[in-house]
Amino acid sequence: MPELPEVETTKNGLLPLIKHEIVHRAIRHRENLRWEIPKHLPTTLANQLVLDIHRRAKYLLIRFEVGTLIIHLGMSGSIKVVDSSAPLLKHDHFELQFENNTAMRLNDPRRFGAVLFSKDGSHKLLDSLGVEPLEALFDESYLYIKSRNKQQNIKAFIMDSKVVVGVGNIYACESLFTSGISPERKAGSISKKRYAQLTQTIKTILKQSIKAGGTTLQDFSQVDGQPGYFTQTLSVYGRENKLCDACGGIIARIIQNQRSTFYCKSCQS
Ligand SMILES: [Zn+2]
Numbered sequence: 219m220p221e222l223p224e225v226e227t228t229k230n231g232l233l234p235l236i237k238h239e240i241v242h243r244a245i246r247h248r249e250n251l252r253w254e255i256p257k258h259l260p261t262t263l264a265n266q267l268v269l270d271i272h273r274r275a276k277y278l279l280i281r282f283e284v285g286t287l288i289i290h291l292g293m294s295g296s297i298k299v300v301d302s303s304a305p306l307l308k309h310d311h312f313e314l315q316f317e318n319n320t321a322m323r324l325n326d327p328r329r330f331g332a333v334l335f336s337k338d339g340s341h342k343l344l345d346s347l348g349v350e351p352l353e354a355l356f357d358e359s360y361l362y363i364k365s366r367n368k369q370q371n372i373k374a375f376i377m378d379s380k381v382v383v384g385v386g387n388i389y390a391c392e393s394l395f396t397s398g399i400s401p402e403r404k405a406g407s408i409s410k411k412r413y414a415q416l417t418q419t420i421k422t423i424l425k426q427s428i429k430a431g432g433t434t435l436q437d438f439s440q441v442d443g444q445p446g447y448f449t450q451t452l453s454v455y456g457r458e459n460k461l462c463d464a465c466g467g468i469i470a471r472i473i474q475n476q477r478s479t480f481y482c483k484s485c486q487s
Contacts, residue, residue, distance in 0.1 A: 219292075219293050219294070219386070220276065220291040220292075220295060220296070221276070221384065221386045221388070221389070221427075222273075222275070222276055222351070222383070222384030222385075222386070222424060223424055223427035223428040223430075223431050224291070224431055225273050225276045225277075225278060225291060226273055226428050226431075227428055227431035228278065228291070228296075228297050229271055229272070229273045229278055232271055232278075232297065232299065232322065233271055235299045235320065235322075236268050236271070236280075236299065236314070236316065236320075236322055237268050237269075237270060237271060238267065238268060238269075239267070239268050239316040239317065239318055239320070240265060240266070240267050240268075240316060240317045241263045241264060241265065241266045241267075241268070241282075241314050241315070241316060241317075242264070242265075242302075242315045242316055242317045243260065243264060243314075243315045244259045244260045244262075244263040244264065244312075244313070244314050244315075245260065245312070245313050245314075245315065246259065246260065246311075246312055246333075247306065247310060247311050247312060247313070248311050250329075251292070251311060251312075251326060251329045251330070251331045251332055251333060252290075252292060252329065252330050252331060252332045253332055253334065255311075255312055255333045256333075256334065256335045258335075259287075259333075259335060262284055262285070262335065263282065263284075263287070263314065266282040266283060266284060267282065267283065268280060268281070268282065269281045269282060269283065274344055274347065274350075274383075275344075275347050275350075275379060275383035275384055276290060276291065276383070276384060277289065277290050277343070277344065278290075278291075278297075279339070281339070284337070285335055285336055285337040285338070285339070286335070286336050286339040287333070287334075287335055288332070288333070288334040288335065288336060288341055288343070288344075289324065289331070289332065289333055289334075290331050290332040290334075290343075291326070291331050292326055292328065292329070292330030292331030292332065293328045293330040293331075294326055294327045294328040294330070294331075295324060295325065295326035295330075295331035296324075296325050296326075297322060297323065297324050297325070298322075298323055298325070299320055299321065299322050299323075300320065300321055300323060301319060301320060301321070302315045302316070302319050302320055302321040303319070304321070306323075307323075307325060308327075309325045309326055309327045310323045310324070310325050311324055311325070311326055311329070311331075311333075312324040312333050346379075346380055347379055347380070347383050348378070348379055348380050348381045348382045348383055349381075349382050349383070350382075350383060350384070351382050351383065351384050351385060351417075351420050351421060351424055352421060352424060352425070356382055356417055356420075356421070357414075357417050358410050358411075358413040358414035358416075358417055359410070360417075361375075361376075361381075361382075361413040361416070361417060362408075362409075362410045362413050364381055365405040365406050365408065365413075366406055367406050368404065368405040368406040369404055369406065370404065370405050370406075371401060371402055371403065371404060371405065371474060372394065372399055372400075372401060372402075372403050372404070372405045372408060373390050373391075373394060373401040373474055373475075373479055374405075374474060374475050375405035376390055376393075376394075376416070376420070377390050377475075377477075382420075384424065385420060387455075387477050387478070388452070388455045389420065389423055389424065389427075390479075391454050391455045391479060391480050391481065392423055392452060392453060392454060392455055393416060393419040393420045393423055394416070394481065394486060395453050395454045395480075395481060395482060395485065395486060396419045396423070396453070397412065397415045397416040397419045398412075398415070398485055398486055398487065399412055399415075399416060399486055399487075400481065400483075400486040400487050401472075401474060401479045401481050401486070402472075402474075403487075454469050454480040454481055454482060455480050456480065457469045457480055458470070458471035458480060462482040462484070462485060464482065464485050465482065465484045465485050467482050467483065467484040467485070468482075469481070469482055470482070470483055
């Protein structure tokens, strides 16, 4: 599943290729993904200049004078930029063809992704999102204040997109391990000092992943595989019953909020 680093990498890859290009045609190759792809897009986006591209959480925001195209990659989505005469691939569901004869195509086999539009850039999906993990606002004071009186476990807390966006299951497991915090600990019982360690770790892991993704996307205009998903060495995730690299103990797996959690009982408390 594309996580925040893949979406950031996609945004960075798209910027030099489509920013300031003019849309020749917007084409819906099917009517709906997770939701309907707005019918008006071919009319609305024709002859529009791409002003800029941003990322918010796992949403790509492509800004035009008339409004913002909001794209989510869902479970299996990927975007590439190709020559507009290139044959369409199976699962290419939406595209923007540009006047320079290139096309940005959204491929999504499982169709949990989304293509939406907002005139003023706001959208109900974006309204309730928490802070961005790589921004300065995300620090120990933020998590400390936000977590007071919370009975919720720390893993669910950092995966809650109303608190902070983009901390997926792998990132949550790995950053709790590196910070030495048990995933079963209540968010409200964690000290500010430990939150300082945790926020730093989350930032570092996400940045490393963005960097790794960046190298696999160098060939962005021709890429037709999946962008660089989590390529870092994993300390605990997916390593049930294997030995902990730090202490030689056994990595455990438990279920929390219907998701697998991997951790080391001796290293994390
Ligand atoms: Zn250990």
